[in-house]
Each structure stands twice: as structure tokens, then as C-alpha cells.
Amino acid sequence: MGYPPLQGEGDRAQRGGGGVPRIPRPEVVTARALRRRMSYPEVLLWQRLRGQATGVKFRKQHPIGPYVVDFYCASARLVIEVDGVGHDGCQVERDELRDGFLRENGYRVLRVRADDVTRDMAAVVAAIVSCAARPLHHASHGPPPRAGEDI
Known part of the structure; x- marks a missing residue:
């Protein structure tokens, strides 16, 4: 004869519990979808950046706020965006808004043309x-300015 189940261990625990399933944020769902359908230049660049082959760790299609960036280096707070043919016309205005949001929140943005890749x-x-190796802020210069103070 076995022992009775401990507190929280019962029939429900064996079936996976009865908790509420987690619903990911919309940005996470979008990022997962974008990871599956990266453009050719993004795939080529990811093959060179992945796995710390460069000595710096990158993430692909990473959500930041309401946006999903192409590549992100957390240690340098550096966002890499690969601009292709689709970055013409009204896309430029959206890119400027996105870059403004990212910069206001302490990220550096480096845009790379797909042709160059x-x-x-x-x-x-x-x-x-090289950009990732340069720190965002040098401690010897005092604390970084808050948004709007550097103007």
C-alpha cells in the first residue's frame, strides 16, 4: 500500500494540474512568428551572430515594448535592424517612431542595409x-542623462 498524496499532489497533479493556461503577450506571439519567416539577409546575418561566435551574445526577433527588433544584444543594449526593400516611403516614418521609442528607453539602434549584408x-x-563592444555609457562621465536632459 502506498502513502497518501501530499498537499497539492493528487489526481489533478498527475493530469497536469488545473491551472489557467498562460497567454503570451501579442509581441511575443509576433516575435515567434517572425523568427520562423526571417528574410534571407536576416538569416545570413543570424548565422554569423549566433552562438557567441563573435564574442557577444545576440537574440533574434526580440520583443522590446510594443516592437519586435531584428537582433538585440542585451549586454550593450544594442538593437540591430536590417533594412530591405520594404523600408521605403511610409516605412521610414514608422522606423523613425520606433527608433525614437528605443532611444528614449536607453537602447542604441544600428540600421544595416540588406544589400550590405x-x-x-x-x-x-x-x-x-565593434558597436556592441563600445559601452553605452562610461562610468567616469557620471550618470547618464535622463530622456530630454541631453538636449
Whole structure:
């Protein structure tokens, strides 16, 4: 004969409990979908950035606030955006709003043209790693300015 189940362990625990299923934020759902259908230049760049081959860790299609950025380096608070043919016309205005939001929240944004990724990958990766290696703020300069104070 076995022992009776402990507190919280019963028939329901064996079936997976009875909790409420988690519903991810819309940005997370979007990011997961974008990871599955990255553009060709994004895939090429990700192959070079992934797995800390560059000495810096990157995430792909990472949600930040209401946006999903192409690549993100958390240690440098650096956002990498790959701009392709779709970044013409009204897309430029949306990109400016997005970049403004990111900068106001302490992120640096580096935009890379998709043509440059396919043409000279080594130079693009070198520029990204160089930018990620430079810290956002030097401690010797005092605390960083708050939004609007640097004007």
C-alpha cells in the first residue's frame, strides 16, 4: 500500500494540474512568428551572430515594448535592424517612431542595409561587433542623462 498524496499532489497533479493556461503577450506571439519567416539577409546575418561566435551574445526577433527588433544584444543594449526593400516611403516614418521609442528607453539602434549584408558580410559583422563592444555609457562621465536632459 502506498502513502497518501501530499498537499497539492493528487489526481489533478498527475493530469497536469488545473491551472489557467498562460497567454503570451501579442509581441511575443509576433516575435515567434517572425523568427520562423526571417528574410534571407536576416538569416545570413543570424548565422554569423549566433552562438557567441563573435564574442557577444545576440537574440533574434526580440520583443522590446510594443516592437519586435531584428537582433538585440542585451549586454550593450544594442538593437540591430536590417533594412530591405520594404523600408521605403511610409516605412521610414514608422522606423523613425520606433527608433525614437528605443532611444528614449536607453537602447542604441544600428540600421544595416540588406544589400550590405549580402555584399560584404564581414564588414557588417565587424561594424556590429565593434558597436556592441563600445559601452553605452562610461562610468567616469557620471550618470547618464535622463530622456530630454541631453538636449
